Amino acid sequence: ILSRVKSADDPLAALKEYPAGKTWKEGLTDLLEMLGSLRQPGMSMGQMFERIMDYYEPIFERLYHDDYPRRRRDLDELGRVMGGYTDLQAFLDDASLDPPQAGAIEDDGGKRLVLSTIHSAKGLEWDTVFIINLAEGRFPSAQAVLPAHKEEERRLLYVAATRARKQLYLVYPQEIMSYDSSAAAGGPSPFLQELPHALTQAPAAPAWQPQSPAYDAEQEERPDYSIPPLRSAYPPGLSSSAAAAPAQSIKLGNRVRHPFFGEGVVEKVVSPKSLEVLFARHGRKTLHLDYAKLELVK
Structure with missing residues (x-):
């Protein structure tokens, strides 16, 4: 099929002539009908999105029957972004990210900023790399709910x-x-929370603030998301006044305090140096006591 489409002047016409099997002929016909309708002159980007969703939504709900309403939000966001464009080519140019070329990167002595997806960066290297958007619910994705997906x-x-x-x-x-x-x-991200705190730097106050009428009123109640330094066993200047509880003194059911997650209750002793703690604001976390310096709350 791909060979025929690539070599044809009109891919849709080539697909219509393809001898489809009995089990998937109806599905191919519906797909071709939808793609053909997108060629109608004068269609806005929003109308294109709605037409595509008319075709795809039944398939989408069948594939993700357990959580399609949550996944639908991503598609709605895509539709909102598409609605801001008047030209399909302009949207595709902005949405696509060409993979960086190894030779081109070296041509200017590495003075350019290269923006790349992780997949496109495979096989390439740079002296300095920033991995951005390592936020909870973003990396790992909120949709990565199974252990295999998170790994x-x-x-x-x-x-x-x-x-x-x-x-x-x-x-x-x-x-x-x-x-x-x-x-x-x-x-x-939970991946960042696994790092030794001595390798982290607490962020300064954000320079940008959302333009929300209620923002000033809510500012005092916003949680502090900075990651504090580790309490001990690291270079001078990174210690705090509180002392961590010895691993052997923490028992099942104890109330403990974590420098980032706050107070919680030990629900499970996974190993001599690993605990499962339920935190009021952050849920259940598995912590390694070599890194997570917990205080006993009396």
Whole structure:
């Protein structure tokens, strides 16, 4: 099929002539009808999106029957973005990201800023790499609910991190845009929370603030998402006044305090140095006591 489409002057006409099998002929016919309707003159980008969704939504609901309303929000956001364009080619130019070319990167002595997806960066290296948007719910994706999915996201982060020859910066936003384009507080990815705190730097107050009438009133109640330094066993200047509880003194049911997650209750002792703690604001977390310096709350 691909060979015929690529070699044809009119791909849709070539597909219509393709001898489809009995089991998928009806599906191909519906697809061709939808693609053909997109050629109608005068269609806006919003109308194109609506026509595509008329075709795709039944398929979408069948494939993701367990959580399609949540996934639909991503498609609605795509439709909102498409609605801001008057030309399909302009949208495709902005939406697509050409992979960086190794030779071109070296031509200017590395003075250019290269923006790349992680997949496109495979096989390439730079002296300094910034991995951005490492926010909770974004990386790993909120849709990565199964352990296998999260491990795949972790492997993807490894690919990104190993693109750096000398310096690597892992960055998360303090403010993120929600699906309705309103501003919301951003927290660090669970992957960042696994790092030793001595390797982290607490962010300064954000220079940009969302233009919301209620923002000033809510400012005092916003949680602090900075990651504090580790309390001990690291270079001078990175310690705090509080002392961490010895691992052997923390028992099932104890109330503990974490420097970032706040207070919680130990629900499970996974291993001598690993605990599962339920935090009031951040949910259930598995913590390694070599890195997570917990205080016993009496």
